[in-house]
Amino acid sequence: MAAGAPRIFVSHLQGVAVFDPAGDQVGRVRDLVVMLRVGQRPPRLLGLVVELATRRRIFLPMTRVTAIQSGQIITTGVLNVRRFEQRPTERLVFGELLDRRVTLTETGEEVTVLDLSVHQLPARREWEIDRVFVRKGRKGGAFRRAKGEALTVEWTAVTGFSLEEQGQGAESLLATFEQLRPADLANVLHHLSSKRRAEVAAALDDDRLADVLEELPEDDQIEILGKLKEERAADVLEAMDPDDAADLLGELPTDEQERLLSLMQPGDAADMRRLMSYEDRTAGGLMTTEPIVLRPDATVADALARVRNRDLSPALAAQIYVCRPPDETPTGKYLGTVHFQRLLREPPPSLVSSIVDTDLQPLDPEAELPAIAGFFATYDMVAAPVVDEAGSLLGAVTVDDVLDHMLPEDWRETEFHLDEEVATDGS
Structure with a gap:
C-alpha cells in the first residue's frame, strides 16, 4: 500500500492470500503483530502472521510487504520460514486486541473493540493503527451487542490498550527511545548495564536491532548476539548489511560461526563466507555484496x-x-x-x-x-x-x-555525546 493510500480495517485482512512477485501463493494471513507504546501513541504494525500450505505459521515483516490490494498481499519474495514466536513486547491483533473492553476517554464509558484500522505513514516505511471501531453497551450475547451504538474513534480516544508509564521494564524504556536514530539508540545501549542492554535488545524487532548493532562497538555486538537464541541471532545477521554482519561473524569462534551460518538462508550464508574470505582492511573485506x-x-x-x-x-x-x-x-x-x-x-x-x-x-x-x-x-x-x-x-x-x-578502534565509545544522565536512566 503506497504512502497516502486509504486506511485498511484489519478484519478485511484475515485469511487474505499472500503472493510472491511471480504471482505464486505462499500462504494466508492469520494475524497481525503490533507493538504497543507508552501513553496514547498509536501502536506500530510490525508484520503479519502468515500460515503456509504446510500449516506452519511464520512472521512476515511489513518491510517485506510491497502491496495490499484487491484482497491480496504481495511480498518481496524473501520469506523466513522459521516458525513464528511471539515476543514479550508484541501483541496479536486478532488474538489479543479485538473483542477487548476499553474505555472512551471523553465519557468514561466501556465499549467493545470490533475492529481496528491501519495505515502507512506518509514518506515512511512504518505502519500504525490509527482508529478503533467499537460498540457501546455491555459485552454479552450477539443480541445484546447488536443493540449498542457502533462508532469509529481515533486511537487516542480510548484507553485500555497502551503500556503503562511505569513497571513495564524494557518495554517502557524501548518506547521512550523509539524515535532515536540507530546510532543514537546504540549510544543508549552502550551505556546501559549488561542486563538492561540484553532486555532492550530482546525487545527490538530484527531490522531495528540489526541497524543498532551496526553502530555499536565490537564488544557490545558480541555480547548482545551471544544472548540471543541462535535462530534469532541468524535472523538479525541476515538483516544487517552483509559487510557488517561478516565483520561480526569473523569475531566469533569458528564453531559458533558455522552454527549461525547453517541457520541462515543459503544465499545470505554464501555472501557471508565470500566476504569473510578476504582480509579485513581490503576492498573485498570492506565491500557490501548488495549494490544496485x-x-x-x-x-x-x-x-x-x-x-x-x-x-x-x-x-x-x-x-x-x-x-x-x-x-x-x-x-x-x-x-x-x-x-x-x-x-x-x-x-x-x-x-x-x-x-x-x-x-x-x-x-x-x-x-x-x-x-x-x-x-x-x-x-x-x-x-x-x-x-x-x-x-x-x-x-x-x-x-x-x-x-x-x-578511525581509532574505540571511536564509537569515545565519540558518544548523548547526555550521560539520560543514557544511563533505568540501568
Whole structure:
C-alpha cells in the first residue's frame, strides 16, 4: 500500500492470500503483530502472521510487504520460514486486541473493540493503527451487542490498550527511545548495564536491532548476539548489511560461526563466507555484496526506481553498476558505473548502457585501505565498484565503511555525546 493510500480495517485482512512477485501463493494471513507504546501513541504494525500450505505459521515483516490490494498481499519474495514466536513486547491483533473492553476517554464509558484500522505513514516505511471501531453497551450475547451504538474513534480516544508509564521494564524504556536514530539508540545501549542492554535488545524487532548493532562497538555486538537464541541471532545477521554482519561473524569462534551460518538462508550464508574470505582492511573485506546492479537493457526509469528504495543508504543509492547477466554478485561482465546525477539529466526511456562511465577504474578486491582511501579522495567518490580478475562485479565499497576502518578502534565509545544522565536512566 503506497504512502497516502486509504486506511485498511484489519478484519478485511484475515485469511487474505499472500503472493510472491511471480504471482505464486505462499500462504494466508492469520494475524497481525503490533507493538504497543507508552501513553496514547498509536501502536506500530510490525508484520503479519502468515500460515503456509504446510500449516506452519511464520512472521512476515511489513518491510517485506510491497502491496495490499484487491484482497491480496504481495511480498518481496524473501520469506523466513522459521516458525513464528511471539515476543514479550508484541501483541496479536486478532488474538489479543479485538473483542477487548476499553474505555472512551471523553465519557468514561466501556465499549467493545470490533475492529481496528491501519495505515502507512506518509514518506515512511512504518505502519500504525490509527482508529478503533467499537460498540457501546455491555459485552454479552450477539443480541445484546447488536443493540449498542457502533462508532469509529481515533486511537487516542480510548484507553485500555497502551503500556503503562511505569513497571513495564524494557518495554517502557524501548518506547521512550523509539524515535532515536540507530546510532543514537546504540549510544543508549552502550551505556546501559549488561542486563538492561540484553532486555532492550530482546525487545527490538530484527531490522531495528540489526541497524543498532551496526553502530555499536565490537564488544557490545558480541555480547548482545551471544544472548540471543541462535535462530534469532541468524535472523538479525541476515538483516544487517552483509559487510557488517561478516565483520561480526569473523569475531566469533569458528564453531559458533558455522552454527549461525547453517541457520541462515543459503544465499545470505554464501555472501557471508565470500566476504569473510578476504582480509579485513581490503576492498573485498570492506565491500557490501548488495549494490544496485542493472543489465545493459535497463532504462533510466528502471534505475531511478531502484535508487528510490528506502532501504538503501545514501552512499549505495549514489550510483548503479551496469553488468551483463547474472545481475546478482558476483555478476557477469562489469560494464561501468552510472552516477545518480547523470540519471537525473537523462530521459526516462534512455538505456543505462548509453550513459555508463567506463573511465572510472574499479577496485581490486585485494586493494588495501590506504589505496582505497586515496581512490575516494582522488575521484571525490562516495562508493566504488569492486571487480575481480575475470571482470565480474563482486560488490561495492562505501565511504562510511572506509571511515569506520580509518578511525581509532574505540571511536564509537569515545565519540558518544548523548547526555550521560539520560543514557544511563533505568540501568
